[in-house]
Amino acid sequence: QKEVEQDPGPLSVPEGAIVSLNCTYSNSAFQYFMWYRQYSRKGPELLMYTYSSGNKEDGRFTAQVDKSSKYISLFIRDSQPSDSATYLCAMIPQGGSEKLVFGKGTKLTVNP
Amino acid sequence: DSGVTQTPKHLITATGQRVTLRCSPRSGDLSVYWYQQSLDQGLQFLIQYYNGEERAKGNILERFSAQQFPDLHSELNLSSLELGDSALYFCASSVGRTGGGETQYFGPGTRLLVL
Numbered sequence: 001q002k003e004v005e006q007d008p009g010p011l012s013v014p015e016g017a018i019v020s021l022n023c024t025y026s027n028s029a030f031q032y033f034m035w036y037r038q039y040s041r042k043g044p045e046l047l048m049y050t051y052s053s054g055n056k057e058d059g060r061f062t063a064q065v066d067k068s069s070k071y072i073s074l075f076i077r078d079s080q081p082s083d084s085a086t087y088l089c090a091m092i093p094q095g096g097s098e099k100l101v102f103g104k105g106t107k108l109t110v111n112p
Numbered sequence: 113d114s115g116v117t118q119t120p121k122h123l124i125t126a127t128g129q130r131v132t133l134r135c136s137p138r139s140g141d142l143s144v145y146w147y148q149q150s151l152d153q154g155l156q157f158l159i160q161y162y163n164g165e166e167r168a169k170g171n172i173l174e175r176f177s178a179q180q181f182p183d184l185h186s187e188l189n190l191s192s193l194e195l196g197d198s199a200l201y202f203c204a205s206s207v208g209r210t211g212g213g214e215t216q217y218f219g220p221g222t223r224l225l226v227l
Contacts, residue, residue, distance in 0.1 A: 032213035043114065043202055043218035044155070051213065088155065092213050098206070099145065099168055100216060104154035 003027050006089055006103025015112050019076040023089035023103045026070065030101075031094035033065050035074045038086045038105065047087075048074060079110045115139065116219035118203050124225045130191040133222045135203030137184055142208030143167070144186040145216060146178055149200040161186055162208050193226045200224075 006023045013019055021035075031052055036044035048063040050056045050072075056063045062075040072091075076083055089103040115138035125131055137144050146158040157170035161180035172178075175193075180186040190197060200221045206214040 034215075036218075041223075043116075043220045045114065045218065046215055049215060090155075094213075097168060098143070098160060098214065099157040099170055100147075100155075100204075101157070102155040 001026055003101050004089060004091060004103045007106055008104050010107040010109065012109045012111060013079055015079060015081060015110055017079050017110070019074075019079050019083070019108060019110075021074040021076075021087050021089075021106050021108070023072050024070055025072075025091060025101075027091075027093060027101075028067075028070065029093035029095075030091040032092040033063070033072050034090040034092075034100070035061075035063055036088040036090055036102075038088060040085075044088055079108075081110050081112050084109045114217040114219060116203060116205050116217050118201075118219040118222050120222060121220065122223045122225075124227065125193060126227055127193055127195060129193050129226075130189065131193065131224065133188040133190070133201050133203075133224075135186045135188070135205075135219060137186070137203075137205030138217055140207070141205035141217075142184065143206045143214070144180055144184070145204040145206070146172075146186070146188050147202045147204065147218075149202060149221070150198075155202070158188070190224070195226050198224055198226045 035048040038044045053067045060077045064073045086105040088105040090100040117136045158172040160168040203219045204216040
């Protein structure tokens with residue numbers, strides 16, 4: 001079992017839809033949770049960062065962490081064609097290691 | 113623009129050859145990380161340097177090595193290249209002072225194709 005599992009999609013939605021992206025993980029030591037967005041042929045860029053459990057909102061984006069279920073989500077409201085990209089969840093355990101452990105990414109297409 | 117630069121952008125080489133990838137971190141960042149992205153494995157951590165010293169190792173092959181120089185730029189050396197080494201190689205940097213959970217900023221990557 002991989003440490004972080006993410007449905008690779010692809011996911012195709014109409015413009016304006018609410019998008020839900022999810023990851024599950026097996027290592028209970030993970031404490032820092034991130035979502036990166038990666039456009040085609042570009043480097044990943046940080047979208048959302050959450051420490052431990054809870055919700056975080058930034059504009060049209062909401063990140064949720066449920067540590068009891070080892071499940072994290074990213075919601076995109078009023079999705080736009082410019083949101084078309086691959087979304088990667090990433091995690092770091094508490095203490096010691098600083099390496100990011102990534103999910104394989106979900107490819108999202110928002111159709112105008 | 114993350115502030116992390118990588119050169120070259122593209123590299124085409126033959127099996128058995130050796131290449132060097134270069135990364136300059138964001139101004140002020142002391143930690144540099146190298147990641148490999150392939151279609152089947154996704155983004156995998158290779159190695160981390162902090163202020164010139166190796167700090168952590170991931171799934172890095174023995175044919176691969178890295179270093180961080182006094183000016184904090186880093187190089188990833190890949191030798192005896194195989195077809196399976198074809199991938200995107202990313203460098204990331206972080207401040208390196210807070211001891212965990214730091215935001216990592218990624219460069220644009222080097223696309224390596226081994227023929």
